[in-house]
Amino acid sequence: MxxxxxxxxxxxxxxxxxxxxxxxxxxxxxxxxxxxxxxxxxxxxxxxxxxxxxxxxxxxxxxxxxxxxxxxxxxxxxxxxxxxxxxxxxxxxxxxxxxxxxxxxxxxxxxxxxxxxxxxxxxxQRFVPSHQKAKELIASGEAGRIYSFRTTFGHGGPEGWSVDGKRSWFFKKESAFIGAMGDLGVHKSDLIRYLLGEEISEVGALVENSAKENIDVDDNAVCILKTNSGIIGTLTASWSYVSSEDNSTIIYGENAILRLEDDPVNSLIVHYKNGEIVKYELGQIQSNDDGGQTSxxxxxxxxxxxxxxxxxxxSGEEGKKSLEVILAALDSSETKQLVQLN
Structure with a gap:
């Protein structure tokens, strides 16, 4: 065509x-x-x-x-x-x-x-160079068995970014359905599934509306996730990080710790068990703070x-699995129980 x-x-x-x-x-x-x-x-x-x-x-x-x-x-x-x-x-x-x-x-x-x-x-987030490189290091076995992770996405909220500012649809349950968890958390549930090449089997979460006034969706959430093979970690999503954005992920493996988007210069830093440190300058993740990368x-x-x-x-199937982790987190927060995913 x-x-x-x-x-x-x-x-x-x-x-x-x-x-x-x-x-x-x-x-x-x-x-x-x-x-x-x-x-x-x-x-x-x-x-x-x-x-x-x-x-x-x-x-x-x-x-x-x-x-x-x-x-x-x-x-x-x-x-x-x-x-x-x-x-x-x-x-x-x-x-x-x-x-x-x-x-x-x-x-x-x-x-x-x-x-x-x-x-x-x-x-x-799947197309960010540091994330692609980390996936490669994990898939190749270079990092060894993965034990744990923590991933976070937080900033001051959509008011500075949305065309409607404080009146944005992001804050209204009928149009947004979920708040920071839909805006930011789902990016991270997708990223963790992508990086580890595994599905999430269990979710526990506290999902709160504690930082902003006059909104009826969540603005702070902390989740614990467990994958099929038993890797456990945390996922946080927040609209209450008032200075700069945090979009970092840390993977704890048997041979190395991988720090992604955690350093202003080196988008991936690998700390090996033997003391060696490898720093990658792969170009920064796009951010709403500064226009970020062009694409x-x-x-x-x-x-x-x-x-x-x-x-x-x-694919739609991938999007659905990443969404289901977030839905399970909402469910867990409401029922105060761990939620199993198939």
Whole structure:
């Protein structure tokens, strides 16, 4: 096929800062349409990228020229919009968390199978160089058996990042469904599954709303996770880290400790048991603090998967498993019990 013709649903911050500029940077892509319930936003982005503005995504999906769609809406709309796009015969790149329930995620996966179109979830942490290198060191056995880990993602909250500031949908349960755990925690449940190459079998969590006023979703969560092979560790997600962002992960293995995104200069530092220390400068992870790296590599991976007709690097099934860890954490916090995952 020639150029990939794309449309973006939702013209908030993630579309403005990631999807639209990254699509525009791909020479094989034409941005054909944008959609937002706030008309001025859609018009502004349409003018910027030479696209057509829509207020209703159902109308937009009638355009047969659109090959692929990015879903950049509030979380509660991810599943309905993705399913509508797949049923209209479009490939879909959906932001995370992919859905608000296992059933919704399953519906998206089924819609993709039925339509024969691709469904990719935008878990960008898999494309961070330090994470890819660490996965390699773990998979090759260089780090030895893995015993434990801790992974965290925290910053001051979406007010500084969202186009709506303090009035953002991120803080409203009906549109966001979950707070810091959906915004940040699901990145880390996906990352841990990716790094260790294992599924999470057990989850315990305390999920709180303790730092921000007038919000009805979580802003601080601490989880304990256990994998199939018995690796145990912690996952924290927070909107209450008031200075700089923390996006670090530490893996404790038999032969080495791997420190990922824990040092401002060296994105991966490996401390070997014999005292040797290896530092990798692999380029920093993208951050909302400073614009970060120019590309999340999500868009380029999606585009090339569609154009070359190969499997997407983060499938709907993968997105669903990462979501289910977060759902289990919410369940654990409510029931005060450890939750088993199949």
């Amino acid at each position: 020639g150029k990939l013709t794309v449309a973006v649903v939702g013209c908030g911050s993630i579309a403005r800062n990631r999807h639209l500029p990254e699509y525009a940077g791909e020479e094989d892509v034409e941005i054909r349409a944008v959609c937002d319930v706030v008309n001025e936003r859609a018009v502004e982005m349409a003018n910027m990228y030479g696209a057509v503005a829509y207020a209703d995504y159902h109308e937009m999906f009638k355009d047969e020229e659109i090959d692929a769609v990015s879903v950049c809406t509030p979380n509660a709309l991810h599943a309905p919009v993705s399913i509508a796009a797949l049923e209209a015969g479009k490939h879909v790149l959906c932001e995370k968390p992919m859905a608000t329930s296992s059933e919704e995620a399953e519906g998206m996966i089924n819609a993709a199978e039925k339509s024969g179109k691709k469904l990719m979830i935008a878990h960008n 999340t590599h999500v868009i380029e991976n999606f585009v090339s998967s569609v154009l070359q007709d190969r499997p997407v690097p983060v």
